[in-house]
Amino acid sequence: SESRKIMIEPHGGRLINKELPEREKQRILEQNNEFEKIKTDSETWKVIKNIAFGVFSPLEGFMTENDTLNVLEHMYLENGIAWPFPIVLDSSQDEVSNLKEGDSVILTDNFNNPIALLNIKDIYGYNKKKFAEKVYGTLDKTHPGVNRVFNQKEKLIGGNIYLLKGLPPIFPELDLKPIETRVLFKARNWERVVAFQTRNPPHLGHEYVQKAGLTFVDGLFINPVIGRKKPGDFSDQVIINAYKALIDNYYPKNRVVLSTFETEMR
Template sequence: MIQIKPHGGKLISRTLTEQKQKNIIEQASEYQSVPISADLMKDVENIASGLFSPLEGFNCQEDYESILYNKRLSDGLPWTIPIVLDVENNDIKEGDDILLRNNDHLVAVMHVEERYGFDKRAHAEQVFGTNDDAHPGVAKTYSMKDTLLGGKIDLINESKTPYYKYALKPEETRSLFKEKGWERVVGFQTRNVAHLGHEYLQKSALSVVDGLFINPVIGKKKRGDFRDEVILESYEVLIDNYYPRDRVVLGIFQTEMRYAGPREAIFHAIVRKNYGCTHFIIGRDHAGVGTFYHPFAAQEIFKEFPDIGIEPMFFMSFFHCNKCGGITNDKVCPHNDRIDFSGTKMRQMIESGKRPPADSMRPEVADVILKSGKPFVE
């Protein structure tokens, strides 16, 4: 059985052996420490597990600038989102080994290869396509510290998650797909609970591959997005009641949403390639926010990356056609008697305690949302 190769050809592993972990912990007082956020801690863990292959650490300047202006690493490999560590202007020098900490949690040792400054406005304009701080990614960029450190990391301690049974690493998903005999696997990215439109997308894709990997983002999201536990529980009941269990795997991608639209769509595809997916679903307004991106910009960008190594599966508009009597799309349905899937309308109904109609959402999923009491990030 042939599996898709990781991005760059090799699955990276940057976790220290137990003995080396013990040695560093015992000598921790001899190192300079840098505090990092929970989001950066997850970046470190994703580098260490190979999920961000071929990265072995935070971007050095040559790679950073190449990502910004070419959407590729300096060696030409597709990569669209800078993975960087911003720090206060301190006395850390190139060549130093430092410890990365999240509060009292000792995360990793970093081998500092470079320290450099960066233009926050240029970063925002290139990554997010705008310098408007109404965009959450731009606002975060402007709040970053002024100095970036680049260099390899070695993970010391992995953080705990309440969703541990779904926290599958690339080595584990690849082994699982192989065990199931799946050669063609489609990945599905989401930060929402599932409505019938999402189910239609997933099952349409599943009809032409061996398996479906539903891979919601678990991590920081903007206000009004669904909470992590609600997303996961909604998918649990959906899979239990409406999916063939031997054709679907549910696993989480622990990271923050960056809302970088088309660039994030490429980044998401690369991550799913590292998980072992051969195909990746790109729907309308993938990783978008507000009206910052054209609804199908995330599909158009794939024309720039014929060498990405994973096959995108594009889906346009889909809806419930009253005349056809089910969910369909513009390619096969000639009618105008349709009900569009409006996330905004469904949110409004949920906020008022009303159940979305059965032609929009499965009742089991609606029950999960309504019983949670507070389904949205505040």
């Protein structure tokens, strides 16, 4: 049927792309000294990259106060699109003291290199206890996500971002953007694809689920989460090597795509 041949829409109906054309990027970088700066860590840089490449579609930036409150209370964005987890940018009172709605600022890495332009929609305070309890269901600071919330700065900034510098990927050959996976699926004539996201090496249960899925569809998309994890988790290299061995030696040829998802375990 025709419906079978239409690939599923991106979440929210549109695949987001916040990468600037090279000329526009260079213009902003040349004016770098005219912008206020906010320093970010490597985990925030990953979030920026995921927003820019459309991994977090339909998000175009960090959540405003209304979106954050809606997600915490109802797991929906203000526009009614399902979204279970707040994607926010924290900042100190000192950093935002000279900023206001409508301003544009440069987000930098730890070495003050520009990585993104942020157009500010709002700056707001938040209740860390409420935030942690709504997301994680606990206030126990031994939980890494709860601990991160309580270590966040006191203000949040909402607004759209534009990528100026991409984060070097951990596994470059496996770092596919959503648009690239869609092109690849189309090139392979895959009309139906099943996806499997994982944070562990494959075991027999995973193998069974994946092979069972393959009996009903054209292709399997395996999407390991890599990046900072909790103590005791498997290393990224072990996870990737195990999947490469499975795909190269055991799964049907040209029926599987492996692509990483770089993000912090939350």
